[in-house]
Amino acid sequence: MPGPSSTSSRSTSTLSTSLRTHTCGELREEHVGQTVTLCGWVAKYRDHGGVVFIDLRDRYGLTQLVFDPDAGEKLSGDGLNAATHELARGLRGEDVVKVTGTVHARGEGLVNPKLSTGAIEMRASGLTVLNKAVTPPFEPGADQLPGEELRLKYRYLDLRRPALQKIMELRHRLSKVTRDYFDEHGFLEVETPILGRSTPEGARDYLVPSRVHPGEFYALPQSPQLYKQILMVGGTDRYFQIARCFRDEDLRSDRQPEFSQIDIEMSFVGREDVLNAIDGLIAAFSTELLGKEISLPLPRLTHAEALDRFGSDKPDTRFGLELKDISDVAAACEFGVFNKTTASGGKVRGLCAPDAAAKYSRKDLDGLTAFVGEWGARGLAWFRVIEEDGAVKLQAPTAKFFTAEQQTQIIERLSAKPGDLLLFVADKPSVVNAALANLRNRLGKELELYDPAELAALWVLEFPLVTRNEEENRWEAEHHPFCAVHPDDEEKLKSDPGAVRAESYDLVCNGYEAASGSVRIHDPGVQQAVFDLIGMDAEEAERRFGFLLDALKYGAPPHAGIALGLDRWVMILAQLDNIRDVIAFPKTQKAADLMTGAPGEVDGKQLEELHIRTVAPPK
C-alpha cells in the first residue's frame, strides 16, 4: 500500500492500554532493556523443544517473542518458569494472548530484515491466553489465499490479513481527507433520510414495508439527489455527505447493492466552480494518500471527443492506443466486410498495438476475435505491419484486398511501424466503439502499456442530455431529469433533442467512472421543457417529484453538484480491481452476506404486522 504516512509510522503512544504497553509494530532498538507487555494474535509458532518462538501479530505489525526455558539462569530478570514455558508450547495459530517480557537486541546474524521490528525480540516471562482459538479454516498469514467464498464466510479472519487492514486504513484516511477538505471549504455535512419515498426512473429500489401504513413502502435511497437539491433551496449553500446508497440491480466486480458516495451540492455556482472544487479534492487524495503531486486542472475531454479517441465515455488515459477511423479507405478497398459495412452506414475503426505483431499468434488473434464478439462485433480484421524490399506494408490473409496505396494510407493513419499489429472492427458505430474500447483496455494491460500505480483522472464533459430508448420509442434522461441544458443548445430541445448537450460532467479515473454530476435546472420553464421531452406530463411530474418542484418555486438558488463513488476511489487508489476488497462486509454477486446469512426468512408474526404476504415464485 502506497502512502507517505500511515498509522504504524505515527506515534502509537496513545495505543497503550490497561492490557498492553505497546503494539506489535512498535518496538525498536531504542526500546532495548525495557519491560513491555504486548497483546495480539499468534501468527506462527516455532517450537525447538527448548526455546519457543512466537510471532505475535496485531494491526500494527509483527513482533517475535522468545520463550527460553534457561532464561532464568542465564539472564537475571527474565525468569521464565516451567509452567509458562509449557503454556507457550501449546500456543497455536490465532490464539489471542497477552505477553510480558524484556526487549532485547537480536544477536549478530539474527536480525530479520523483513520485519520492521526485526532488530529486536521480546524475551517473555509472563503469558496469559486471553482467548484460545479453535483451528481456523484458513490462516490469515498464509501466502496463498483461499477461495473468496470462504473468505466472505469467515470475514473476521480475512480482515486480520495485513493487506485488508491496510485497505481499511486507506479507506478511513480517504474519508478523513474528504471531511477535512470540505470542512475547510465551508461545506456542511448533513445527513439525509435512509427511509424515503420511491421515485421511479433509475435503478430498482430496495423497499421497506410500513407497519403503520398498510400496503405502503419506504424506499432506500439510490442517492440523496432530491434531498441535496432541497438543501440548497433550504439555504445550506454548500453540502456534502458520505452517504450510503442502495440499488437493487445485478452486481459486477465494481458494483455492490449498497455503496458509499461522497455526495456534494453547491449554491450560486456554475460548472467551473464544481470542477475546481473536485480538482482540489482529487489533488488532496493524491498528495495525502499516495504522496504524489498531481497537476491541476485535471484534463478535460468532451463526451464526443472521448468516444472518438477512445470509443468510451470512461477512457483509461494511462496509455495511448487511440482509435483511428479508416472508413474512407475501407469504402474504396476490395475487402467485402469493409466496403459493405461502410456502404450501409457503418464505420471501420481500429487501433495500432505497438510491437505486438510477434506477440499474438493466430490462435491468440482468434481469442481477440472472440473477445470483441462479446460486444457484438462480428469479426476482427488484423494486419501485421512488415518491411519488405524497403517498403512498409500489411501482412495478413486479407491484405491482398488492399492496394499498396491503401495499405500505406492505413499505416500512416495509425502511425504504424514495422512490428506493430493493427486491429479493426467494422460495424455500426456503437458496436465498433464498444468492441474497440474493451479491446483497447485488454491490450493496454496485456502489453503493459502503462504504470499501474499511475493516477490518470480526467473530466468528460457535455454528455448528451437524452438518449433514445429504441424499444420504447422515447427519449430518456442520460443523467437525470433535473440536469441543466447546455446554454447554446436550449433551442434544439424541440428540433433536435439528440444533439442537445447537458451541463453534466463525469470524473473518470483509470477507466472507471469515479464521479458524476451536473448543473441543475432552476428555471421552471426549462424544467417543464425537459419533462415534455422525456414524455413526462405535468401530472406525472407532480406525482413523482412534486415536493422538489414545489421547493423550486419558493426561491431556489442556481445550484450544481456531483457524487464520487467512495468505494471505487479506494479501489483505484489501492490498485485493486474488485470492490469487495474495499468493503469490510461485502455481499456476493447474488447480494447475499455469507457471514450473517442475510437475506433470511423472518417470523410469520413480523410479516403479519407489516401486512405482507409472500408468494412463491413460479417454477
Add this chain to the structure above:
RNA sequence: GGGGCCGUAGCUCAAUUGGUUAGAGUACCGGACUGUCGAUCCGGGGGUUGCGGGUUCAAGUCCCGUCGGCCUCGCCA
C-alpha cells in the same frame, strides 16, 4: 433473464481414453529437537469428489437438473 469458468481432505491443488485401495503440500494430532523466522526430522488421523438423477460391466471424470462462488451481456437516471 442470457453466456462463460469453477466446486475433490480444514485449506491450496493433483488424479492417463471412463478402469485397482482418490494422492501431494499445508494445517491438525503425537513424538524428537535449545536461535528459528516458509524451522527441521519421524509418525498419525482426516474424503457423501457441492447436491439429486441418468448412461455404463465400471463415473471425481460423460449427460441432465439443481445449489453455491466468480467473470460478463442485458440492467445500473
